[in-house]
Amino acid sequence: MGVARSWRTQKSRYRLTGSKCTKCGALYFPINIVCIKCTSLDLEEFQFSGKAKLIEWTRVDEAAKGFEHLVPYYFGIVELEEGVRISTQIVDVVDENILQPGLQLQMTFRKLGEGTEEGIINYGLKAEPVDW
Amino acid sequence: MSLGILGYGVYIPRYRISVHEIARIWHEDGESISKGINVIEKAVPAMDEDTATISVTAVQNALRHSGLSPSEIGAIYVGSESHPYAVKPTAVTVAEAIGATPHLTAADLEFACKAGTAGMQMVFGLVAADEIRAGIAVGTDCAQGRPGDALEYTAGAGGAAFVIGKNKPIATLEGMYSYTTDTPDFWRREGARYPSHAGRFTGAPSYFRHTLSATQGLLDKLGLSLNDFDRVSFHQPNGRFPLSAAKALGIPLEKIQDALCVRRIGNTYSASSMMGFARQLDLAKPGERILLVSYGSGAGSDAFSFVVTDEILEKRERSIPVDKYMDRRTELDYALYAKHRGKIIMK
Ligand SMILES: [Zn+2]
Numbered sequence: 384m385g386v387a388r389s390w391r392t393q394k395s396r397y398r399l400t401g402s403k404c405t406k407c408g409a410l411y412f413p414i415n416i417v418c419i420k421c422t423s424l425d426l427e428e429f430q431f432s433g434k435a436k437l438i439e440w441t442r443v444d445e446a447a448k449g450f451e452h453l454v455p456y457y458f459g460i461v462e463l464e465e466g467v468r469i470s471t472q473i474v475d476v477v478d479e480n481i482l483q484p485g486l487q488l489q490m491t492f493r494k495l496g497e498g499t500e501e502g503i504i505n506y507g508l509k510a511e512p513v514d515w
Numbered sequence: 516m517s518l519g520i521l522g523y524g525v526y527i528p529r530y531r532i533s534v535h536e537i538a539r540i541w542h543e544d545g546e547s548i549s550k551g552i553n554v555i556e557k558a559v560p561a562m563d564e565d566t567a568t569i570s571v572t573a574v575q576n577a578l579r580h581s582g583l584s585p586s587e588i589g590a591i592y593v594g595s596e597s598h599p600y601a602v603k604p605t606a607v608t609v610a611e612a613i614g615a616t617p618h619l620t621a622a623d624l625e626f627a628c629k630a631g632t633a634g635m636q637m638v639f640g641l642v643a644a645d646e647i648r649a650g651i652a653v654g655t656d657c658a659q660g661r662p663g664d665a666l667e668y669t670a671g672a673g674g675a676a677f678v679i680g681k682n683k684p685i686a687t688l689e690g691m692y693s694y695t696t697d698t699p700d701f702w703r704r705e706g707a708r709y710p711s712h713a714g715r716f717t718g719a720p721s722y723f724r725h726t727l728s729a730t731q732g733l734l735d736k737l738g739l740s741l742n743d744f745d746r747v748s749f750h751q752p753n754g755r756f757p758l759s760a761a762k763a764l765g766i767p768l769e770k771i772q773d774a775l776c777v778r779r780i781g782n783t784y785s786a787s788s789m790m791g792f793a794r795q796l797d798l799a800k801p802g803e804r805i806l807l808v809s810y811g812s813g814a815g816s817d818a819f820s821f822v823v824t825d826e827i828l829e830k831r832e833r834s835i836p837v838d839k840y841m842d843r844r845t846e847l848d849y850a851l852y853a854k855h856r857g858k859i860i861m862k
Contacts, residue, residue, distance in 0.1 A: 494563040
Protein backbone atom coordinates (compact mmCIF):
# COMPACT_ATOMS: atom_id res chain seq x y z
CA MET A 384 0.00 0.00 0.00
CA GLY A 385 1.38 3.41 -1.00
CA VAL A 386 1.77 6.20 1.55
CA ALA A 387 -1.07 8.29 0.07
CA ARG A 388 -3.57 5.43 -0.07
CA SER A 389 -2.54 4.30 3.39
CA TRP A 390 -3.31 7.77 4.76
CA ARG A 391 -6.64 8.14 2.87
CA THR A 392 -7.97 4.81 4.16
CA GLN A 393 -6.59 5.32 7.67
CA LYS A 394 -9.84 6.24 9.36
CA SER A 395 -11.60 3.06 8.26
CA ARG A 396 -8.55 0.92 8.99
CA TYR A 397 -7.80 2.37 12.45
CA ARG A 398 -11.23 2.86 13.94
CA LEU A 399 -13.80 0.82 12.06
CA THR A 400 -15.40 4.05 10.89
CA GLY A 401 -18.04 3.45 8.21
CA SER A 402 -21.10 5.23 6.84
CA LYS A 403 -24.80 5.33 7.69
CA CYS A 404 -27.46 6.43 5.23
CA THR A 405 -29.51 9.16 6.91
CA LYS A 406 -32.54 8.33 4.66
CA CYS A 407 -32.88 4.53 4.97
CA GLY A 408 -30.40 3.70 7.73
CA ALA A 409 -28.25 1.32 5.67
CA LEU A 410 -24.74 0.79 7.09
CA TYR A 411 -21.52 0.55 5.11
CA PHE A 412 -17.92 -0.36 5.81
CA PRO A 413 -15.58 1.11 4.76
CA ILE A 414 -16.77 4.70 4.35
CA ASN A 415 -19.15 5.06 1.38
CA ILE A 416 -20.38 8.21 -0.36
CA VAL A 417 -23.56 6.85 -1.95
CA CYS A 418 -26.23 4.53 -0.52
CA ILE A 419 -26.51 1.45 -2.71
CA LYS A 420 -29.98 0.67 -1.37
CA CYS A 421 -31.75 4.02 -1.88
CA THR A 422 -29.16 6.00 -3.96
CA SER A 423 -29.12 8.79 -1.38
CA LEU A 424 -25.95 10.86 -1.17
CA ASP A 425 -26.78 11.85 2.39
CA LEU A 426 -24.51 9.59 4.41
CA GLU A 427 -22.96 10.30 7.79
CA GLU A 428 -19.99 8.77 9.56
CA PHE A 429 -20.83 5.73 11.65
CA GLN A 430 -18.69 4.09 14.33
CA PHE A 431 -18.93 0.28 14.47
CA SER A 432 -18.46 -1.28 17.92
CA GLY A 433 -15.83 -3.85 16.94
CA LYS A 434 -17.82 -6.84 18.18
CA ALA A 435 -18.26 -9.51 15.51
CA LYS A 436 -18.94 -13.17 14.82
CA LEU A 437 -17.22 -15.56 12.44
CA ILE A 438 -19.03 -16.49 9.21
CA GLU A 439 -16.37 -18.41 7.26
CA TRP A 440 -12.60 -18.69 7.20
CA THR A 441 -9.63 -20.11 5.35
CA ARG A 442 -6.07 -20.96 6.35
CA VAL A 443 -3.36 -19.26 4.32
CA ASP A 444 -0.27 -21.42 3.83
CA GLU A 445 1.14 -19.63 0.78
CA ALA A 446 1.39 -16.03 1.85
CA ALA A 447 1.23 -12.90 -0.21
CA LYS A 448 4.47 -10.89 -0.44
CA GLY A 449 5.24 -9.19 2.86
CA PHE A 450 3.25 -11.66 4.92
CA GLU A 451 5.54 -14.71 4.63
CA HIS A 452 6.56 -14.54 8.28
CA LEU A 453 2.95 -14.92 9.45
CA VAL A 454 2.30 -18.28 7.72
CA PRO A 455 0.12 -20.08 8.51
CA TYR A 456 -2.47 -17.41 9.18
CA TYR A 457 -6.23 -17.18 8.99
CA PHE A 458 -8.40 -15.00 6.86
CA GLY A 459 -12.16 -14.85 7.16
CA ILE A 460 -15.46 -13.15 6.62
CA VAL A 461 -16.91 -11.82 9.85
CA GLU A 462 -20.22 -10.15 10.59
CA LEU A 463 -20.07 -7.03 12.74
CA GLU A 464 -22.78 -6.92 15.40
CA GLU A 465 -24.42 -4.09 13.43
CA GLY A 466 -24.97 -6.60 10.59
CA VAL A 467 -22.26 -5.58 8.11
CA ARG A 468 -19.90 -8.25 6.80
CA ILE A 469 -16.20 -7.57 6.31
CA SER A 470 -13.19 -9.67 5.36
CA THR A 471 -10.29 -9.61 7.79
CA GLN A 472 -7.33 -11.52 9.12
CA ILE A 473 -8.08 -13.49 12.29
CA VAL A 474 -5.21 -13.37 14.78
CA ASP A 475 -4.10 -15.25 17.91
CA VAL A 476 -5.74 -18.49 16.71
CA VAL A 477 -3.76 -20.89 18.88
CA ASP A 478 -6.11 -23.80 18.16
CA GLU A 479 -7.69 -24.10 14.72
CA ASN A 480 -10.61 -26.10 16.17
CA ILE A 481 -12.09 -22.99 17.76
CA LEU A 482 -12.78 -21.55 14.29
CA GLN A 483 -16.47 -22.41 13.99
CA PRO A 484 -19.25 -20.30 12.45
CA GLY A 485 -20.65 -17.99 15.12
CA LEU A 486 -17.38 -17.74 17.07
CA GLN A 487 -17.37 -14.45 18.99
CA LEU A 488 -14.67 -12.06 17.82
CA GLN A 489 -13.52 -8.53 18.54
CA MET A 490 -11.48 -6.17 16.40
CA THR A 491 -7.96 -5.48 17.59
CA PHE A 492 -5.30 -3.00 16.42
CA ARG A 493 -2.34 -4.73 14.71
CA LYS A 494 0.38 -4.26 12.12
CA LEU A 495 -1.00 -5.13 8.68
CA GLY A 496 2.34 -6.11 7.16
CA GLU A 497 6.03 -5.69 7.81
CA GLY A 498 6.53 -3.43 4.82
CA THR A 499 10.14 -2.67 4.02
CA GLU A 500 13.00 -1.55 6.29
CA GLU A 501 12.67 2.01 4.99
CA GLY A 502 8.93 2.27 4.31
CA ILE A 503 5.98 3.16 6.51
CA ILE A 504 4.35 0.62 8.81
CA ASN A 505 0.66 0.11 8.02
CA TYR A 506 -1.59 -0.48 10.99
CA GLY A 507 -5.21 -1.53 11.07
CA LEU A 508 -7.84 -3.71 12.64
CA LYS A 509 -7.96 -7.51 12.61
CA ALA A 510 -10.30 -9.91 14.39
CA GLU A 511 -9.29 -11.90 17.46
CA PRO A 512 -11.26 -14.58 19.30
CA VAL A 513 -12.90 -13.37 22.52
CA ASP A 514 -11.76 -16.44 24.41
CA TRP A 515 -9.56 -15.36 27.28
CA MET B 516 -12.45 18.51 41.94
CA SER B 517 -9.14 16.90 42.80
CA LEU B 518 -6.26 15.88 40.60
CA GLY B 519 -5.90 12.15 40.06
CA ILE B 520 -6.39 9.06 37.92
CA LEU B 521 -9.75 8.79 36.16
CA GLY B 522 -9.15 5.34 34.68
CA TYR B 523 -6.44 2.91 33.67
CA GLY B 524 -5.95 -0.05 31.36
CA VAL B 525 -3.25 -2.51 30.42
CA TYR B 526 -2.43 -4.88 27.60
CA ILE B 527 -0.16 -7.93 27.67
CA PRO B 528 0.44 -10.05 24.53
CA ARG B 529 -0.71 -13.66 24.99
CA TYR B 530 2.53 -15.48 24.15
CA ARG B 531 5.03 -16.63 26.79
CA ILE B 532 8.46 -18.18 26.89
CA SER B 533 9.75 -19.68 30.14
CA VAL B 534 13.13 -18.99 31.71
CA HIS B 535 13.66 -22.78 31.55
CA GLU B 536 13.20 -22.86 27.78
CA ILE B 537 15.65 -19.98 27.20
CA ALA B 538 18.16 -21.62 29.57
CA ARG B 539 17.86 -24.90 27.65
CA ILE B 540 19.15 -23.22 24.48
CA TRP B 541 22.18 -21.69 26.20
CA HIS B 542 23.03 -24.75 28.34
CA GLU B 543 22.34 -22.89 31.54
CA ASP B 544 20.63 -24.14 34.68
CA GLY B 545 17.06 -22.87 34.22
CA GLU B 546 16.04 -23.83 37.75
CA SER B 547 18.70 -21.77 39.45
CA ILE B 548 18.39 -18.81 37.03
CA SER B 549 14.61 -18.70 37.49
CA LYS B 550 15.06 -18.77 41.26
CA GLY B 551 17.87 -16.21 41.15
CA ILE B 552 15.90 -13.61 39.19
CA ASN B 553 12.51 -14.65 40.64
CA VAL B 554 10.96 -14.85 37.15
CA ILE B 555 9.07 -17.85 35.74
CA GLU B 556 8.26 -16.68 32.22
CA LYS B 557 7.94 -13.54 30.12
CA ALA B 558 5.40 -12.15 27.65
CA VAL B 559 6.27 -12.18 23.94
CA PRO B 560 4.37 -10.11 21.35
CA ALA B 561 2.64 -11.68 18.34
CA MET B 562 4.44 -11.07 15.05
CA ASP B 563 2.00 -8.30 14.17
CA GLU B 564 2.23 -6.54 17.54
CA ASP B 565 4.60 -3.72 18.44
CA THR B 566 4.76 -0.79 20.86
CA ALA B 567 2.11 1.11 18.87
CA THR B 568 -0.43 -1.73 18.81
CA ILE B 569 0.10 -2.59 22.48
CA SER B 570 -0.29 1.10 23.40
CA VAL B 571 -3.53 1.39 21.42
CA THR B 572 -5.21 -1.52 23.20
CA ALA B 573 -4.01 -0.39 26.64
CA VAL B 574 -5.28 3.14 25.95
CA GLN B 575 -8.64 1.83 24.64
CA ASN B 576 -9.04 -0.14 27.88
CA ALA B 577 -8.06 2.89 29.98
CA LEU B 578 -10.44 5.20 28.15
CA ARG B 579 -13.37 2.78 28.56
CA HIS B 580 -12.55 2.48 32.25
CA SER B 581 -12.45 6.27 32.68
CA GLY B 582 -15.83 6.76 30.99
CA LEU B 583 -14.42 9.73 29.02
CA SER B 584 -14.96 10.22 25.30
CA PRO B 585 -11.92 10.50 22.99
CA SER B 586 -12.65 14.18 22.29
CA GLU B 587 -12.10 15.00 25.98
CA ILE B 588 -8.45 13.90 25.78
CA GLY B 589 -6.12 16.89 25.48
CA ALA B 590 -2.74 15.14 25.60
CA ILE B 591 -1.25 11.72 24.87
CA TYR B 592 2.32 10.82 25.83
CA VAL B 593 3.81 7.42 24.98
CA GLY B 594 6.89 6.43 26.95
CA SER B 595 8.96 3.60 25.45
CA GLU B 596 12.43 2.57 24.40
CA SER B 597 11.04 0.46 21.55
CA HIS B 598 9.12 2.99 19.45
CA PRO B 599 8.52 1.41 15.99
CA TYR B 600 10.01 4.40 14.14
CA ALA B 601 13.24 6.28 14.77
CA VAL B 602 11.44 9.37 13.46
CA LYS B 603 7.60 9.46 13.53
CA PRO B 604 5.80 9.48 16.84
CA THR B 605 3.92 6.48 18.22
CA ALA B 606 1.63 8.88 20.09
CA VAL B 607 -0.05 10.15 16.90
CA THR B 608 -0.97 6.60 15.87
CA VAL B 609 -2.46 6.03 19.32
CA ALA B 610 -4.35 9.34 19.19
CA GLU B 611 -5.72 8.57 15.72
CA ALA B 612 -6.69 4.99 16.61
CA ILE B 613 -8.80 6.07 19.59
CA GLY B 614 -10.33 9.00 17.71
CA ALA B 615 -8.79 11.76 19.83
CA THR B 616 -7.33 13.74 16.90
CA PRO B 617 -6.85 16.53 15.95
CA HIS B 618 -7.44 18.83 18.94
CA LEU B 619 -4.77 17.57 21.32
CA THR B 620 -1.03 17.55 21.93
CA ALA B 621 0.98 14.33 21.62
CA ALA B 622 4.59 13.23 21.94
CA ASP B 623 6.82 10.22 22.48
CA LEU B 624 9.06 10.13 25.53
CA GLU B 625 12.28 8.25 26.18
CA PHE B 626 13.97 7.59 29.51
CA ALA B 627 14.69 3.85 29.59
CA CYS B 628 12.09 2.25 31.89
CA LYS B 629 10.69 5.45 33.39
CA ALA B 630 9.46 7.21 30.26
CA GLY B 631 5.87 6.21 31.10
CA THR B 632 5.88 7.84 34.54
CA ALA B 633 7.58 10.92 33.04
CA GLY B 634 4.48 11.11 30.82
CA MET B 635 2.24 10.89 33.90
CA GLN B 636 4.07 13.85 35.45
CA MET B 637 3.60 15.90 32.28
CA VAL B 638 -0.14 15.16 32.09
CA PHE B 639 -0.56 15.94 35.80
CA GLY B 640 1.15 19.26 35.14
CA LEU B 641 -1.06 20.18 32.18
CA VAL B 642 -4.25 19.23 34.03
CA ALA B 643 -3.17 21.03 37.21
CA ALA B 644 -2.49 24.16 35.16
CA ASP B 645 -5.99 23.87 33.65
CA GLU B 646 -4.48 23.76 30.16
CA ILE B 647 -6.33 20.50 29.41
CA ARG B 648 -9.25 18.72 31.10
CA ALA B 649 -7.79 15.24 30.80
CA GLY B 650 -4.85 13.45 29.22
CA ILE B 651 -3.34 9.99 28.87
CA ALA B 652 0.12 8.70 29.72
CA VAL B 653 1.11 5.24 28.54
CA GLY B 654 4.24 3.20 29.17
CA THR B 655 4.81 0.39 26.66
CA ASP B 656 7.70 -1.77 25.55
CA CYS B 657 8.53 -4.80 23.45
CA ALA B 658 11.91 -5.25 25.07
CA GLN B 659 14.78 -6.92 23.21
CA GLY B 660 17.60 -8.78 24.92
CA ARG B 661 20.67 -9.95 23.02
CA PRO B 662 20.39 -13.75 22.52
CA GLY B 663 22.32 -15.44 25.32
CA ASP B 664 22.59 -12.24 27.39
CA ALA B 665 21.20 -12.18 30.94
CA LEU B 666 18.58 -9.63 29.80
CA GLU B 667 17.05 -12.19 27.44
CA TYR B 668 15.48 -13.99 30.40
CA THR B 669 13.51 -10.93 31.48
CA ALA B 670 12.95 -8.66 28.44
CA GLY B 671 9.14 -8.82 28.18
CA ALA B 672 6.29 -6.98 26.46
CA GLY B 673 3.28 -5.04 27.69
CA GLY B 674 1.69 -1.65 28.14
CA ALA B 675 -0.10 0.31 30.87
CA ALA B 676 -2.11 3.49 30.33
CA PHE B 677 -3.50 6.04 32.79
CA VAL B 678 -6.18 8.64 32.10
CA ILE B 679 -5.46 11.68 34.25
CA GLY B 680 -7.84 14.51 35.10
CA LYS B 681 -9.78 16.22 37.87
CA ASN B 682 -13.35 14.95 37.62
CA LYS B 683 -14.14 12.09 40.04
CA PRO B 684 -10.75 10.34 40.18
CA ILE B 685 -10.47 6.70 41.30
CA ALA B 686 -7.23 7.69 43.05
CA THR B 687 -6.14 11.20 43.95
CA LEU B 688 -2.55 12.39 43.56
CA GLU B 689 -1.00 13.52 46.86
CA GLY B 690 2.39 14.43 45.45
CA MET B 691 5.31 13.57 43.16
CA TYR B 692 9.07 13.62 43.63
CA SER B 693 11.94 12.68 41.30
CA TYR B 694 15.59 11.78 41.80
CA THR B 695 17.84 12.03 38.73
CA THR B 696 21.59 11.67 37.99
CA ASP B 697 23.84 10.82 35.01
CA THR B 698 24.61 7.14 35.68
CA PRO B 699 25.77 4.91 32.78
CA ASP B 700 24.24 1.57 33.84
CA PHE B 701 22.37 0.70 30.62
CA TRP B 702 22.34 2.17 27.12
CA ARG B 703 21.71 1.56 23.45
CA ARG B 704 23.43 3.60 20.75
CA GLU B 705 21.45 4.82 17.73
CA GLY B 706 21.20 1.99 15.21
CA ALA B 707 22.34 -0.71 17.65
CA ARG B 708 19.95 -3.67 17.70
CA TYR B 709 20.36 -4.64 21.35
CA PRO B 710 21.11 -2.61 24.46
CA SER B 711 24.33 -2.87 26.48
CA HIS B 712 24.57 -2.81 30.24
CA ALA B 713 27.20 -2.56 32.93
CA GLY B 714 26.43 -5.90 34.59
CA ARG B 715 26.58 -5.67 38.37
CA PHE B 716 26.82 -1.89 38.13
CA THR B 717 23.04 -1.91 37.43
CA GLY B 718 22.29 -2.63 41.11
CA ALA B 719 23.57 -0.50 44.00
CA PRO B 720 24.56 2.82 42.35
CA SER B 721 21.65 2.84 39.95
CA TYR B 722 18.41 0.94 40.69
CA PHE B 723 18.66 0.98 44.46
CA ARG B 724 20.15 4.46 44.93
CA HIS B 725 17.49 6.11 42.75
CA THR B 726 14.51 4.04 43.92
CA LEU B 727 15.32 4.50 47.61
CA SER B 728 16.22 8.20 47.26
CA ALA B 729 13.05 9.03 45.33
CA THR B 730 10.96 7.19 47.92
CA GLN B 731 12.66 9.05 50.80
CA GLY B 732 12.33 12.37 48.99
CA LEU B 733 8.60 11.86 48.50
CA LEU B 734 8.08 10.87 52.14
CA ASP B 735 9.95 14.01 53.30
CA LYS B 736 8.01 16.23 50.90
CA LEU B 737 4.61 14.92 52.03
CA GLY B 738 5.50 14.40 55.72
CA LEU B 739 4.52 10.75 55.49
CA SER B 740 6.18 7.52 56.64
CA LEU B 741 6.12 4.16 54.88
CA ASN B 742 3.69 2.90 57.51
CA ASP B 743 1.13 5.27 55.98
CA PHE B 744 1.17 3.25 52.73
CA ASP B 745 -0.94 0.13 52.14
CA ARG B 746 0.44 -0.86 48.74
CA VAL B 747 3.68 -0.32 46.83
CA SER B 748 4.82 -0.74 43.22
CA PHE B 749 8.50 -0.37 42.35
CA HIS B 750 10.11 -0.84 38.93
CA GLN B 751 10.64 -4.58 38.31
CA PRO B 752 13.73 -5.31 36.16
CA ASN B 753 13.53 -8.79 37.72
CA GLY B 754 11.65 -10.30 40.63
CA ARG B 755 14.48 -9.72 43.13
CA PHE B 756 15.30 -6.01 42.95
CA PRO B 757 11.89 -4.68 44.05
CA LEU B 758 11.84 -7.12 46.98
CA SER B 759 15.35 -6.06 48.03
CA ALA B 760 14.37 -2.38 47.77
CA ALA B 761 11.28 -3.05 49.91
CA LYS B 762 13.39 -4.91 52.45
CA ALA B 763 15.94 -2.08 52.63
CA LEU B 764 13.09 0.34 53.38
CA GLY B 765 11.42 -1.98 55.89
CA ILE B 766 8.30 -2.46 53.72
CA PRO B 767 6.63 -5.80 54.53
CA LEU B 768 6.29 -8.36 51.72
CA GLU B 769 2.48 -8.24 51.69
CA LYS B 770 2.50 -4.57 50.63
CA ILE B 771 4.57 -5.19 47.49
CA GLN B 772 3.97 -8.79 46.41
CA ASP B 773 0.70 -8.04 44.55
CA ALA B 774 2.66 -5.71 42.24
CA LEU B 775 5.17 -8.33 41.09
CA CYS B 776 3.81 -8.99 37.59
CA VAL B 777 7.43 -9.48 36.46
CA ARG B 778 7.37 -13.10 37.65
CA ARG B 779 4.84 -14.02 34.92
CA ILE B 780 5.36 -11.47 32.14
CA GLY B 781 8.99 -10.39 32.57
CA ASN B 782 10.29 -6.84 32.68
CA THR B 783 7.92 -4.72 30.61
CA TYR B 784 10.37 -1.79 30.82
CA SER B 785 8.39 1.48 30.52
CA ALA B 786 5.25 -0.39 31.61
CA SER B 787 6.85 -2.26 34.50
CA SER B 788 6.15 -0.12 37.58
CA MET B 789 2.89 1.13 36.01
CA MET B 790 1.71 -2.46 35.44
CA GLY B 791 2.41 -3.25 39.10
CA PHE B 792 0.53 -0.07 40.06
CA ALA B 793 -2.41 -1.14 37.86
CA ARG B 794 -2.56 -4.51 39.59
CA GLN B 795 -2.46 -2.80 43.00
CA LEU B 796 -5.39 -0.61 41.86
CA ASP B 797 -7.25 -3.76 40.71
CA LEU B 798 -7.08 -5.03 44.29
CA ALA B 799 -7.23 -1.77 46.26
CA LYS B 800 -10.01 -0.65 48.60
CA PRO B 801 -11.15 2.96 48.96
CA GLY B 802 -8.99 4.88 51.44
CA GLU B 803 -5.82 2.89 50.75
CA ARG B 804 -2.62 4.81 50.01
CA ILE B 805 -0.39 3.53 47.19
CA LEU B 806 3.28 4.32 46.52
CA LEU B 807 4.47 4.14 42.89
CA VAL B 808 8.20 4.49 42.16
CA SER B 809 9.61 3.97 38.67
CA TYR B 810 13.24 3.58 37.71
CA GLY B 811 14.86 4.32 34.38
CA SER B 812 18.49 3.60 33.59
CA GLY B 813 20.65 6.54 32.84
CA ALA B 814 19.26 7.22 35.55
CA GLY B 815 16.24 8.43 37.45
CA SER B 816 13.22 7.54 39.57
CA ASP B 817 9.79 9.17 39.75
CA ALA B 818 7.83 8.64 42.97
CA PHE B 819 4.07 9.24 43.37
CA SER B 820 1.65 8.95 46.28
CA PHE B 821 -2.01 8.17 45.56
CA VAL B 822 -5.06 7.73 47.77
CA VAL B 823 -7.80 5.44 46.41
CA THR B 824 -11.35 6.87 46.40
CA ASP B 825 -14.86 5.31 46.47
CA GLU B 826 -15.04 5.96 42.75
CA ILE B 827 -12.84 2.92 42.13
CA LEU B 828 -15.71 0.61 43.10
CA GLU B 829 -18.11 2.37 40.70
CA LYS B 830 -15.76 1.95 37.78
CA ARG B 831 -14.39 -1.51 38.48
CA GLU B 832 -16.93 -3.38 36.32
CA ARG B 833 -15.69 -1.49 33.26
CA SER B 834 -12.07 -2.58 33.74
CA ILE B 835 -10.18 -5.59 32.44
CA PRO B 836 -7.97 -6.66 35.37
CA VAL B 837 -4.24 -7.28 34.86
CA ASP B 838 -4.83 -10.90 35.91
CA LYS B 839 -7.11 -11.52 32.91
CA TYR B 840 -4.21 -10.74 30.62
CA MET B 841 -1.64 -12.58 32.75
CA ASP B 842 -3.80 -15.73 32.82
CA ARG B 843 -4.41 -15.69 29.06
CA ARG B 844 -1.26 -17.43 27.84
CA THR B 845 0.15 -19.58 25.06
CA GLU B 846 3.64 -21.00 25.51
CA LEU B 847 6.24 -20.76 22.75
CA ASP B 848 9.41 -22.82 22.31
CA TYR B 849 12.66 -20.97 21.59
CA ALA B 850 12.40 -21.46 17.81
CA LEU B 851 8.96 -19.84 17.59
CA TYR B 852 10.05 -17.16 20.07
CA ALA B 853 13.02 -16.31 17.84
CA LYS B 854 10.64 -15.96 14.88
CA HIS B 855 8.25 -13.78 16.91
CA ARG B 856 11.02 -11.44 17.94
CA GLY B 857 12.55 -11.11 14.49
CA LYS B 858 15.77 -12.81 15.57
CA ILE B 859 15.69 -14.81 12.33
CA ILE B 860 16.86 -12.44 9.62
CA MET B 861 15.20 -13.30 6.28
CA LYS B 862 16.93 -10.71 4.11
ZN1 LIG C 1 -30.14 4.64 1.94
